[in-house]
Amino acid sequence: MDKIKICLAIPGSHTDRKLWSGTHHTLFEELQKREDVELSLLEYNLDNYKIYRLFYKPIKKYIYTWNSNQDFIVRLISKYAIRKALKKNTTSVDYYLFPATACPIPEQLIKNGKVAVYTDCLMCDLDKYRPYKLGKYLLTAIYRRNIVRDIRGCSLLFTQNDWSAKRFIQFCGIHERSVYDVHFGINVNFLNEPKDFENQLLLIVLRKGTENLKGLTLLLKSFPLVRKKYPNCRLAVVGTDVGKDMENVDCYYNQPRSITIELFKKCSLYVMPAKREPNGITYLEALANKAPIVGLDRFAVPEFSGYGKWGFIIGNNSPQVLADTICDALSNPERLRIMGEQGQLYVQEHFVWSNTVDKIVKIMKSTKIKNS
Numbered sequence: 001m002d003k004i005k006i007c008l009a010i011p012g013s014h015t016d017r018k019l020w021s022g023t024h025h026t027l028f029e030e031l032q033k034r035e036d037v038e039l040s041l042l043e044y045n046l047d048n049y050k051i052y053r054l055f056y057k058p059i060k061k062y063i064y065t066w067n068s069n070q071d072f073i074v075r076l077i078s079k080y081a082i083r084k085a086l087k088k089n090t091t092s093v094d095y096y097l098f099p100a101t102a103c104p105i106p107e108q109l110i111k112n113g114k115v116a117v118y119t120d121c122l123m124c125d126l127d128k129y130r131p132y133k134l135g136k137y138l139l140t141a142i143y144r145r146n147i148v149r150d151i152r153g154c155s156l157l158f159t160q161n162d163w164s165a166k167r168f169i170q171f172c173g174i175h176e177r178s179v180y181d182v183h184f185g186i187n188v189n190f191l192n193e194p195k196d197f198e199n200q201l202l203l204i205v206l207r208k209g210t211e212n213l214k215g216l217t218l219l220l221k222s223f224p225l226v227r228k229k230y231p232n233c234r235l236a237v238v239g240t241d242v243g244k245d246m247e248n249v250d251c252y253y254n255q256p257r258s259i260t261i262e263l264f265k266k267c268s269l270y271v272m273p274a275k276r277e278p279n280g281i282t283y284l285e286a287l288a289n290k291a292p293i294v295g296l297d298r299f300a301v302p303e304f305s306g307y308g309k310w311g312f313i314i315g316n317n318s319p320q321v322l323a324d325t326i327c328d329a330l331s332n333p334e335r336l337r338i339m340g341e342q343g344q345l346y347v348q349e350h351f352v353w354s355n356t357v358d359k360i361v362k363i364m365k366s367t368k369i370k371n372s
Contacts, residue, residue, distance in 0.1 A: 004365050006031060007093040009042040011078070011100070021281070023099055026185060027118070030357040037361060040091045044081035052077050072142050079104045095156070095364050104146070110153035116364065118158040118182075121278035121299070122147065122167055129213060129276035148172045156367060158360055160184045160279055161300040180363055185353030186281060190344060191265055191289040197333035197340070200233040202226075202326065203267035203291070205260060205282045208240045208253070215273035215296070216242060218317055223249065225323035230330055236263050264289040268336060269329055273314065273322055280304060283311075287347045290340030294325060310343030 012019050014028040031039045046052045052074070083106055096109055099118040109115050124147070127140050151157060151172040157179045159165040165181045168174065202223075206214035220243050223235050227248060234248045238260050241253040252259050264270075270286030271294040278299045286293055287304070293311040295301035305311025312325050329336060349355075 002365070003036055003038045004095070004361060004368060005038045005040070005091070005093045006361075006364065007040045007042050007089065007091065007096045009082070009096055009098045010044075012045050013043060014041060020099065022187070023118075023184070026353050027097075027099055027357065030353050031361075034357070034361065036365075040089065040093065042082070042085050042089055042096065044078070044085045046074065046077055046081060049077050049081065072139065075104045075146065079106060082106050094368050097360070105150050105153050113155045115154045116156035116158065116360075117151065117154050118160075118360070119164070119168075120160045120184075121164050122171055125167065125278065125299075126276050154178070156180065156363065158182045158363075162303055163300040164278065180359070182356050182359040182363075183350045184279075184281075184356055186284050186288055186347060186351050188261060188264060188285045188288050190348060195268075195290045195337070195340060196266070197268045197336040199266065199268055200230055200330055201263075201267045202233065202235045202269050202271050203238070203263050203286070204235070204270070204272050205238040205263075205285075206240060206272070211240055211242045213274060213276045215271075215275065215317075216240065218273050218319060218322060219271055220246065220249070221319035222322040222326065225319060226326050226330075229327050233330065236267065238263060264291065267291050268333070269294060269326065271322075271326060273317060274301075275317070277301070284347050284351050287311075287340070287343035288351075290337075290344050292329065292336055292339040292343060294322070294329065306343065306346060310339040310346065 008014070008028055008031065010024045014025055017025050019025065031037050082104070086106065093114065095114050095116045097116045097118060098105065105115050124140055124144055151168060152174055155178065157168060157174070159168065159179065159181050160183055162181045165179050169176050169179055204214070204216055204219060206216060211217050216237065219235070223246065226233055234250065236250050236252065237243050238252045241251045243249045244251040264285055267286070268291065270283065270291045272280070272282060273294065273296050274280065275296070280301060283293045283295065283301065283304045287310060293305055295305065295311065295313060296317060297313045297315040302313050305313055312329055314321050314325050
């Protein structure tokens with residue numbers, strides 16, 4: 001069997017399930033299972049460096065930073081750490097795979113044409129939704145320059161959705177033949193039993209502190225308007241206690257993951273009119289549980305909704321427009337059932353980790369043959 005040698009670069013440990021929502025850990029596990037892959041690791045931890053712990057962490061509260069490898073401080077430390085790790089890694093490889101939203105690629109790897117990056121979005125596309133802090137626009141300009149240089153130096157770019165693939169091609173001026181949308185995997189099981197679409201249960205999942213960005217603020221303004229037509233409608237809010245004093249709103253804050261899974265199974269509609277959500281795994285987790293989605297017309301949300309086939313897209317972030325969309329969705333439970341089943345089939349086909357890794361390995365093998 002022809003094996004391909006892949007070195008997985010990780011800014012931490014491959015055992016860390018919290019790093020990028022477990023992406024590095026899952027990629028490691030899926031690659032390790034394959035008999036056609038010879039896997040090695042390039043692990044580097046920025047917390048090992050005093051300048052990072054003492055200087056960067058305290059000032060990021062006050063100076064606008066990306067909190068990624070494209071921050072000018074973190075970039076310098078990361079490059080040093082990667083070069084140091086490379087000296088210890090003497091294994092011959094076909095590709096170094098960097099799973100990250102942005103990463104500084106050492107020049108020696110770029111020259112060898114062995115770099116593949118797996119990413120979700122351009123961070124600068126989120127800039128206008130970030131709060132202002134000292135240095136915001138300067139660091140954004142630095143990020144833009146660095147990301148173009150790094151992405152142009154890659155041999156392969158793997159993205160998690162088609163919207164991101166097109167944005168990287170446009171923004172970085174790279175050829176589409178080096179960019180591949182390989183998707184990613186969800187973290188829930190698929191719902192097999194029938195679903196009740198007449199219970200009028202709405203769901204949103206977020207983290208404390210992201211209420212405005214994830215669209216909960218807008219949803220809570222819309223919800224009383226929905227209840228004028230559907231007084232029995234309930235809203236389940238996972239991840240924060242904002243809205244707990246409102247009628248028919250149930251908040252699940254600091255609750256186990258099992259509660260979220262049960263709510264995905266029960267909800268009739270998943271509503272997250274997020275201002276800033278370039279990928280949105282919870283949309284897909286809802287679809288895996290046969291719940292159609294509602295979101296704003298931006299980033300990858302239209303793509304995830306099947307361009308209206310299993311979701312409702314609103315172009316206006318007005319409470320009334322959102323309320324009208326929710327009411328329209330709830331008015332036809334049979335339509336919701338059909339949309340939910342179609343959405344689940346879409347997720348089953350495209351958003352399973354083993355399928356994503358299979359695509360990555362096949363593409364690497366094919367490009368290796370072309371380049372040899």
